[in-house]
Amino acid sequence: MCGIVGYAGRERCVEVLMEGLKHLEYRGYDSAGLALQIGGEIETIRRVGPLRELSKAIGEANGRFERVGTGIGHTRWATHGRPSEENAHPHLGGDKKVAVVHNGIIENHAELREELEERGFSFNSETDTEVIAHLLAERVEEGDTLREALGAALERLEGSFAVAAVSAKEPGTIVAARNQSPLVVGLGDGENFLASAVQALLGETRKFILVENGEIAVLTSSSVEIFGPDGKEVRREPFGVEWDAEAVELGGYEDYMLKEIHEQPAALQATLAGRLGAEGDVDLSEVDLDLSNVERIVIVACGTAYHAGLLGKNTIERLARIPVEVAIASEYRYSDPIGDEKTLVIAISQSGETTDTLAAIETAHGFGGHVLAITNTRGSLITREADSVLLTKAGPEICVASTKAFLTQVAVLDLLALELARLKKSLLEDELQEIGKSLRLAPEKIQEAIALSEVCMEGAVDVFEDARCALFLGRGVAHPVALEGALKLKEISYLPAEGYPAGEMKHGPIALIDESCPVVAILGEGVLREKTLSNIQETVARGAKIIAVADEGDAEARKIAEVVLPVPKVPEILASLVATVPLQLLAYHVAKERGLDVDKPRNLAKSVTVE
Ligand code: M6R
Numbered sequence: 001m002c003g004i005v006g007y008a009g010r011e012r013c014v015e016v017l018m019e020g021l022k023h024l025e026y027r028g029y030d031s032a033g034l035a036l037q038i039g040g041e042i043e044t045i046r047r048v049g050p051l052r053e054l055s056k057a058i059g060e061a062n063g064r065f066e067r068v069g070t071g072i073g074h075t076r077w078a079t080h081g082r083p084s085e086e087n088a089h090p091h092l093g094g095d096k097k098v099a100v101v102h103n104g105i106i107e108n109h110a111e112l113r114e115e116l117e118e119r120g121f122s123f124n125s126e127t128d129t130e131v132i133a134h135l136l137a138e139r140v141e142e143g144d145t146l147r148e149a150l151g152a153a154l155e156r157l158e159g160s161f162a163v164a165a166v167s168a169k170e171p172g173t174i175v176a177a178r179n180q181s182p183l184v185v186g187l188g189d190g191e192n193f194l195a196s197a198v199q200a201l202l203g204e205t206r207k208f209i210l211v212e213n214g215e216i217a218v219l220t221s222s223s224v225e226i227f228g229p230d231g232k233e234v235r236r237e238p239f240g241v242e243w244d245a246e247a248v249e250l251g252g253y254e255d256y257m258l259k260e261i262h263e264q265p266a267a268l269q270a271t272l273a274g275r276l277g278a279e280g281d282v283d284l285s286e287v288d289l290d291l292s293n294v295e296r297i298v299i300v301a302c303g304t305a306y307h308a309g310l311l312g313k314n315t316i317e318r319l320a321r322i323p324v325e326v327a328i329a330s331e332y333r334y335s336d337p338i339g340d341e342k343t344l345v346i347a348i349s350q351s352g353e354t355t356d357t358l359a360a361i362e363t364a365h366g367f368g369g370h371v372l373a374i375t376n377t378r379g380s381l382i383t384r385e386a387d388s389v390l391l392t393k394a395g396p397e398i399c400v401a402s403t404k405a406f407l408t409q410v411a412v413l414d415l416l417a418l419e420l421a422r423l424k425k426s427l428l429e430d431e432l433q434e435i436g437k438s439l440r441l442a443p444e445k446i447q448e449a450i451a452l453s454e455v456c457m458e459g460a461v462d463v464f465e466d467a468r469c470a471l472f473l474g475r476g477v478a479h480p481v482a483l484e485g486a487l488k489l490k491e492i493s494y495l496p497a498e499g500y501p502a503g504e505m506k507h508g509p510i511a512l513i514d515e516s517c518p519v520v521a522i523l524g525e526g527v528l529r530e531k532t533l534s535n536i537q538e539t540v541a542r543g544a545k546i547i548a549v550a551d552e553g554d555a556e557a558r559k560i561a562e563v564v565l566p567v568p569k570v571p572e573i574l575a576s577l578v579a580t581v582p583l584q585l586l587a588y589h590v591a592k593e594r595g596l597d598v599d600k601p602r603n604l605a606k607s608v609t610v611e
Contacts, residue, residue, distance in 0.1 A: 345360075547561060
């Protein structure tokens with residue numbers, strides 16, 4: 001987690017760094033800080049809390065930071081040391097002539113700290129990062145350039161990191177390097193940029209260069225040089241990014257979460273375009289793997305992406321009749337999993353940076369499995385680790401709570417299920433095309449679902465007024481939807497919420513039920529709807545207040561529930577997608593009612609790059 005930015009160029013460094021940090025705040029918001037080259041010295045300014053605190057402090061500095069040309073910035077998600085000003089980045093090394101920002105974890109920091117203390121360095125923070133600052137300062141003091149010092153430090157550092165540094169001795173220069181954590185260089189005219197993710201720099205440039213593991217980037221206003229671990233210069237073609245700056249702005253919405261929920265129809269449209277023809281035929285020729293001999297599938301992911309995986313299992317097994325296991329990535333990597341070269345491992349990650357998911361990929365490669373990544377982030381780490389990639393085209397997702405990424409992940413899994421079914425001949429071509437045609441309706445049905453939910457939200461939020469917890473119940477595909485609804489609610493409203501298979505509730509969770517534990521019932525269609533209704537009756541008998549997600553014309557749902565969140569009638573392939581929308585909006589409105597920051601919930605970060 002954490003976000004880093006760097007700028008070398010004109011006298012507008014603070015403006016560029018602050019704008020960049022604003023777009024990286026999703027990575028952590030425990031504290032923020034800048035290190036700036038001013039008059040042959042390094043000056044830092046750091047504040048605890050969200051970026052606005054730093055912004056306020058800069059505003060109160062009477063123009064002190066107005067005409068700065070070079071600097072680095074950081075927004076923190078605390079790992080080593082609580083959120084405090086001492087622990088906020090940038091950290092200064094030695095005699096304060098070198099400053100460092102860092103994203104990731106230095107695993108051998110304790111050992112390095114001990115060594116450095118023995119050599120007379122004193123530490124001002126509890127962070128692992130400060131060892132880097134002192135390692136650099138030591139070499140710079142001995143006469144090394146900052147690049148040489150970083151090269152030497154890289155040989156000592158273990159763990160995952162992206163690091164950027166400036167030195168008072170080298171005005172106008174930033175050096176940076178990475179191992180496992182992301183880092184991109186943005187190319188400008190008379191100015192150059194550095195960031196953890198392209199989102200930070202979209203207002204400045206669309207031309208980027210990726211820094212690979214072990215490389216060192218050296219930036220000035222007029223040059224960008226990349227050096228390999230052998231010290232030789234590396235030539236790398238820049239790549240372009242199609243996202244535009246507006247995609248990372250609020251565009252009139254109060255929060256990114258609401259904006260991203262409303263962007264779901266367009267996100268689905270973009271994800272299906274070119275992959276699903278008018279006749280319902282699927283084209284996944286972009287997948288660079290032979291899918292015809294897949295005998296078994298394992299889906300690995302975390303959080304919301306894991307819930308998408310559960311839905312993917314349902315669709316792939318139903319359509320293609322291939323057995324699918326879905327594993328939480330952080331468990332999978334340590335589970336000594338069974339697999340071989342006929343196992344297709346599908347790794348799902350919006351950010352493409354999640355450490356646990358990347359580690360699960362490594363595990364899969366260990367037994368010869370072929371890995372297909374589903375990610376929203378072009379150029380992310382997962383795209384380089386996987387054997388093939390399917391991009392979701394949701395556009396940048398800024399809110400920590402994932403919404404549009406989830407729906408597009410499910411849509412991509414649906415496409416994959418159709419393609420596998422075609423290859424396995426488990427269904428007739430006509431049947432597959434019919435399902436494909438239904439899937440094409442996703443954007444418009446989601447649009448309808450948003451419109452339908454919004455009018456009933458007030459009543460649903462009222463049910464939560466005195467709630468102390470909530471149960472989300474569903475069966476079949478409605479079960480992963482319930483899990484996702486519960487996750488959304490708990491992460492942004494801090495209400496304990498459980499997603500449960502409705503039929504399993506009587507084996508334990510029913511004990512939670514009373515009038516302060518609302519039940520959100522996702523009814524679905526067919527036989528499972530009947531069964532779910534019976535399960536819900538059991539909670540009503542114990543005083544539960546029910547919010548039902550049900551077909552707009554479902555009279556029985558209206559009888560049993562305090563509030564119905566209606567969803568449009570849809571073909572089976574779209575059932576989980578439309579049922580998710582009211583739950584996203586419910587979580588959003590409950591959290592807003594409680595006065596909470598929905599985009600930046602406490603303790604969380606968007607990209608989880610620690611184990
Ligand atoms: O970037 P990823 O898809 O790998 O992220 C996985 C989870 O960290 C993420 O889905 C998380 O659970 C979200 N905050 C849920 O809204």
